[in-house]
Amino acid sequence: SAVISQKPSRDICQRGTSLTIQCQVDSQVTMMFWYRQQPGQSLTLIATANQGSEATYESGFVIDKFPISRPNLTFSTLTVSNMSPEDSSIYLCSVVLGEVEQFFGPGTRLTVL
Amino acid sequence: GQNIDQPTEMTATEGAIVQINCTYQTSGFNGLFWYQQHAGEAPTFLSYNVLDGLEEKGRFSSFLSRSKGYSYLLLKELQMKDSASYLCAALDSNYQLIWGAGTKLIIKP
Numbered sequence: 532s533a534v535i536s537q538k539p540s541r542d543i544c545q546r547g548t549s550l551t552i553q554c555q556v557d558s559q560v561t562m563m564f565w566y567r568q569q570p571g572q573s574l575t576l577i578a579t580a581n582q583g584s585e586a587t588y589e590s591g592f593v594i595d596k597f598p599i600s601r602p603n604l605t606f607s608t609l610t611v612s613n614m615s616p617e618d619s620s621i622y623l624c625s626v627v628l629g630e631v632e633q634f635f636g637p638g639t640r641l642t643v644l
Numbered sequence: 645g646q647n648i649d650q651p652t653e654m655t656a657t658e659g660a661i662v663q664i665n666c667t668y669q670t671s672g673f674n675g676l677f678w679y680q681q682h683a684g685e686a687p688t689f690l691s692y693n694v695l696d697g698l699e700e701k702g703r704f705s706s707f708l709s710r711s712k713g714y715s716y717l718l719l720k721e722l723q724m725k726d727s728a729s730y731l732c733a734a735l736d737s738n739y740q741l742i743w744g745a746g747t748k749l750i751i752k753p
Contacts, residue, residue, distance in 0.1 A: 572745065573731060573743045573744060573745045573746050574687070574731070574733075574741075574743045575743075576740070576741070623686055623687075631674065631675060631692065631735055631739065632677070632689055632692055633677070633689070633741060634689055635686040635687050635688070636686060637685070637686050638685070638686045640684075
């Protein structure tokens, strides 16, 4: 397994502002993903963070709202832009280790007022 | 379309055995995962099945039938700490995980 960390662990933000979430892995990984999990619900994939190229977004998620950076094989950021209360959620990064197994960071709990 | 079904909630008694079922329909199939998620925490990997049959790992076992699109997670000798949500996820032909809504398992003494 790998050690995956996220910053911040939680934040409370005002409507209309932006928050950047960092994900750091202690080993190089090819595939890294960003998920959202709203209270009491399962995981929703936002995008695949590709190293050296633009992220691949899932239906319903756009780059202007959720810009992603992946400057190297151990780090990625997700920005939640122009936030509204509907963006209140837990944001999780995950990486693929081994052949297909995904492992998750501890998550960032975001509350938008 | 792609779909994962699992029960919303189950209740079991400490020391007993519980089986959590999952059925899936995906575009292609590259394996089935089970994750455990305690409240307020990230999911943790439990098991991965790609071939038919039962995989045992301590108190937890996972079963897969590809022809039936069916899996189950079996938890034995239940402990209070096993109270959590259990997420079933299938890997489709694009190697994307399709997630179930999770089964909340409540353990009673």
